[in-house]
Amino acid sequence: MKILVCLSNVPDTTTKVRFKDNNTSFDANGVQWIINPWDELALTRALELKEGSNGVITNVSVITVGEAFAEPTIRKALAIGADNAYRVNSIPKDAFFTAFQIAEIAKKESFDIIFAGIESSDYNGSMVGSMISEFLNISSVSSVSAVNIENNEIKVTREIPGGKEFLNVTAPLVAVVQKGIAINPRIPSMRGIMTARTKPLTVSEAVACDSLTEFVNYELPQPKGKCKMISADNVKELVQLLHNEAKVL
Amino acid sequence: MSVLVYTENWDGKFKKSTFELLSYANEIAKKLNTETIGISIGNVSTDELSNLGNYGANKVLSFSDSRISSLENTVFSSIISQAAIKVGAQVIILSNNLTGKAIAPRLSVKLKAGLVSAVVALPSSVEPFEVKKKAFTGSAFANVKVNSAIKILTLSQNSYQINQSEDVAIVENFEATINNADFKTKVTDTQKTTGKIILNDAEIIVSGGRGMKGPENWGAIEELASVLGAGTACSRPVSDEGWRSHDEHVGQTGKIVAPNLYFAIGISGAVQHVAGVSGSKCIVAVNTDKDATVFEVADYGIVGDARQVLPSLIEAFKEFKAEH
Ligand SMILES: Cc1cc2nc3c(=O)[nH]c(=O)nc-3n(C[C@H](O)[C@H](O)[C@H](O)COP(=O)(O)OP(=O)(O)OC[C@H]3O[C@@H](n4cnc5c(N)ncnc54)[C@H](O)[C@@H]3O)c2cc1C
Ligand SMILES: Nc1ncnc2c1ncn2[C@@H]1O[C@H](COP(=O)(O)O)[C@@H](O)[C@H]1O
Numbered sequence: 001m002k003i004l005v006c007l008s009n010v011p012d013t014t015t016k017v018r019f020k021d022n023n024t025s026f027d028a029n030g031v032q033w034i035i036n037p038w039d040e041l042a043l044t045r046a047l048e049l050k051e052g053s054n055g056v057i058t059n060v061s062v063i064t065v066g067e068a069f070a071e072p073t074i075r076k077a078l079a080i081g082a083d084n085a086y087r088v089n090s091i092p093k094d095a096f097f098t099a100f101q102i103a104e105i106a107k108k109e110s111f112d113i114i115f116a117g118i119e120s121s122d123y124n125g126s127m128v129g130s131m132i133s134e135f136l137n138i139s140s141v142s143s144v145s146a147v148n149i150e151n152n153e154i155k156v157t158r159e160i161p162g163g164k165e166f167l168n169v170t171a172p173l174v175a176v177v178q179k180g181i182a183i184n185p186r187i188p189s190m191r192g193i194m195t196a197r198t199k200p201l202t203v204s205e206a207v208a209c210d211s212l213t214e215f216v217n218y219e220l221p222q223p224k225g226k227c228k229m230i231s232a233d234n235v236k237e238l239v240q241l242l243h244n245e246a247k248v249l
Numbered sequence: 250m251s252v253l254v255y256t257e258n259w260d261g262k263f264k265k266s267t268f269e270l271l272s273y274a275n276e277i278a279k280k281l282n283t284e285t286i287g288i289s290i291g292n293v294s295t296d297e298l299s300n301l302g303n304y305g306a307n308k309v310l311s312f313s314d315s316r317i318s319s320l321e322n323t324v325f326s327s328i329i330s331q332a333a334i335k336v337g338a339q340v341i342i343l344s345n346n347l348t349g350k351a352i353a354p355r356l357s358v359k360l361k362a363g364l365v366s367a368v369v370a371l372p373s374s375v376e377p378f379e380v381k382k383k384a385f386t387g388s389a390f391a392n393v394k395v396n397s398a399i400k401i402l403t404l405s406q407n408s409y410q411i412n413q414s415e416d417v418a419i420v421e422n423f424e425a426t427i428n429n430a431d432f433k434t435k436v437t438d439t440q441k442t443t444g445k446i447i448l449n450d451a452e453i454i455v456s457g458g459r460g461m462k463g464p465e466n467w468g469a470i471e472e473l474a475s476v477l478g479a480g481t482a483c484s485r486p487v488s489d490e491g492w493r494s495h496d497e498h499v500g501q502t503g504k505i506v507a508p509n510l511y512f513a514i515g516i517s518g519a520v521q522h523v524a525g526v527s528g529s530k531c532i533v534a535v536n537t538d539k540d541a542t543v544f545e546v547a548d549y550g551i552v553g554d555a556r557q558v559l560p561s562l563i564e565a566f567k568e569f570k571a572e573h
Contacts, residue, residue: 013501013521017388037502095364096357118350121386121501126345126366126403130322130354139433140322142351156434160347161259161449162496163441165319169434176351179502180495212363212397216379219390221527227534227544232553235565238533241549243569246531248453248510 001149001171002059003046004111006102006128007077008036008092008120009070019218026122026218035073037185038117040080042175044182046115047081049149056152059083061109065092065101065206078196079188085199090206097211099131104207106136112171113154118143118178123215126176133174141169145180252278253338255329256287256301256309257348263297264450266344266406268304273371273409274342275305280375281339286310288332288423290325291317295420302418304411310336310423319436320348324427326355331425333360338399345403346449353403362399369408386501387524406449407507407528442496451480453510456499456526458484460515460536460555464492469559470514476566482506484516500525515555518543535559 011017012032020027035043043062050057062077063086064070074085086105092098106114116129133140145164146157156175158165188196230238243249254274256267271285278285287301287309298309312328329352333341341356343349345367357364367383369390378400384391448454455474457467467481474481481497488498499506501521507528514535516522523546526532534547535558544550551558 011385013386017385019389095354099354099358122384123391124367124382124384124386126350127354127357127364130351131358133322134326134355134358140351140355141434142322143347160439162445162447163439165436166438166440167434167436173433179498212357212361212395213365214394214396216392216394218384219381219392221388221390224546224548227547227550229544229550229552232551232558232561235551235558235561236568238549238551238562239565239569242510242531242533243573246510246548248531249569249573 001057001112004114005043005062006116007039007062007064009073010036010122023217040185041182042115042177044186065098078199079192080186085201087203093211094213095125095127097209099128100209103132103135114174129176138172140174142176144175144177250283251286251336252340254287255343256289258293261293268411269409271304272412286336298420299417302416306418308419312423322351323431326352328425330359341401343403345405349403360399362401363395363397364401365393366403367405368402387527446480448480453477453479454482454508455479455512456482457514458516459486
């Protein structure tokens with residue numbers, strides 16, 4: 001069995017978001033880039049599955065659609081334990097384009113499980129994973145909070161409003177993961193960092209594909225009106241304000 | 250030509266988020282001079298379906314099939330795309346909830362239709378088609394242009410006001426082809442937390458953070474929630490510590506909620522927490538630290554110890570509820 005983990009290269013989640021060129025593009029000046037937190041957890045789970053599989057899972061690969069500046073993120077994933085990596089050398093123009101590129105590689109390599117995160121922390125698309133499944137014409141499960149393999153059967157837990165569903169899924173599939181898939185992300189070991197340098201990283205050029213959407217410009221949220229402070233001794237005033245002013249009671 | 254809405258049902262009933270979608274879709278349909286059509290999947294009574302007219306649906310297509318018992322993304326996206334082709338949908342609208350996120354991307358590829366997720370407002374223009382969405386986990390908005398003939402949007406919950414009328418919708422059965430081979434996932438078991446208000450549906454949420462000091466103090470949060478008919482939530486460290494169950498965790502890595510009223514009790518207001526609650530209409534914060542960042546996002550604030558403030562809040566709301 002082979003697993004592919006999709007990695008989106010995103011600004012560190014504590015980044016102070018700023019825009020430039022008349023608010024038409026993200027200001028990456030001084031920004032620290034990281035593996036999208038969901039993808040880091042997906043990679044962690046993929047490696048746990050491989051280790052617990054008695055050799056059934058032979059390979060955990062990672063893939064990023066991005067320009068060369070995404071390579072530190074890929075190297076980190078290799079240092080954490082991925083066996084090999086793919087990079088499609090292009091700006092990820094939009095989710096449709098990005099998913100198409102990943103599907104093109106997946107067609108050649110036939111992975112059994114493809115992991116993607118529920119959303120990238122920058123553009124918040126929640127799209128790429130499920131789009132890959134449609135390009136490949138295979139099944140997808142979204143809101144996945146656990147994946148286990150028992151007797152060659154893939155068991156998936158899906159979050160639903162107010163509960164969970166437990167599913168059996170036949171491979172191949174795309175699992176779009178969220179909270180719960182792994183508890184703490186793995187961090188690279190010293191040995192991992194050393195071996196990462198020699199692990200295979202295949203770079204290819206993008207295959208022609210339209211993009212369907214474009215980000216025109218950005219806005220920062222309106223600063224909130226000043227918070228109205230109420231004395232702890234007079235909470236009745238709060239109740240009245242919520243009723244008469246905010247009209248939420 | 251039409252605007253098509255996926256009208257999701259829960260055990261045969263529609264919810265507020267469905268009504269928001271229809272009201273929103275109807276406004277776009279007016280701009281495009283066309284009609285609003287709903288597509289429903291599963292067993293729903295004709296009354297329930299025709300009532301969707303109250304919220305803006307001119308017509309509802311109803312598909313049901315005994316093979317469908319849970320969400321099968323392949324099948325659902327196939328049915329909606331067949332409906333879209335049949336009614337010549339120019340715009341397709343789904344909720345930005347778990348279901349919408351699972352099927353809209355598949356639909357986008359099937360129809361080669363540009364998808365914008367987490368949309369928060371009506372399109373600023375329909376020609377070219379441009380619409381505003383959340384980005385950077387709530388720290389910004391982006392205006393996105395869609396260049397394809399068909400456009401797909403997933404609408405953030407609580408971001409559009411429901412418009413209600415007396416109109417009823419025409420209900421039609423819809424025939425779509427689905428293949429046995431498309432059912433590749435099988436639900437073997439379901440676990441539901443009963444008796445609790447589902448956070449995504451809650452109008453009011455009372456949420457506690459590390460400032461609550463320990464799980465033994467949650468009685469007051471639960472009591473306040475029960476007085477208000479609210480759901481309960483918590484910050485990430487609280488669920489990490491096991492003080493509360495994981496399904497209460499809100500924020501960037503937990504649930505995204507957008508109630509009318511959100512109480513942040515003993516929560517510092519870290520950016521990752523705020524990312525999950527910034528869509529709330531009104532935020533009330535209680536914190537011992539007058540400089541806590543949570544007061545920058547709150548509408549109303551009380552500086553004080555939760556252990557003293559909560560009992561007086563409970564009393565005050567009880568009094569209010571007795572009068573109203
Ligand atoms: C990648 C990433 C993702 C994250 N995702 C999330 C997420 O989804 N959700 C989330 O919540 N966090 C998330 N976090 C963690 C986040 O950064 C904060 O650490 C967390 O939100 C803090 O929780 P808190 O406010 O409960 O605790 P603290 O920051 O410890 O704040 C406690 C607050 O309580 C106040 N207080 C103390 N005593 C009292 C009292 N007696 N009465 C009233 N107030 C009192 C204090 O003044 C303080 O403001 C994430 C972090 C990272 C790095
Ligand atoms: N450029 C990319 N390269 C590889 N994987 C990606 C890329 N963008 C998004 N993904 C994957 O798709 C998930 C959801 O991203 P998005 O649809 O952008 O919100 C991410 O968590 C990644 O797993």
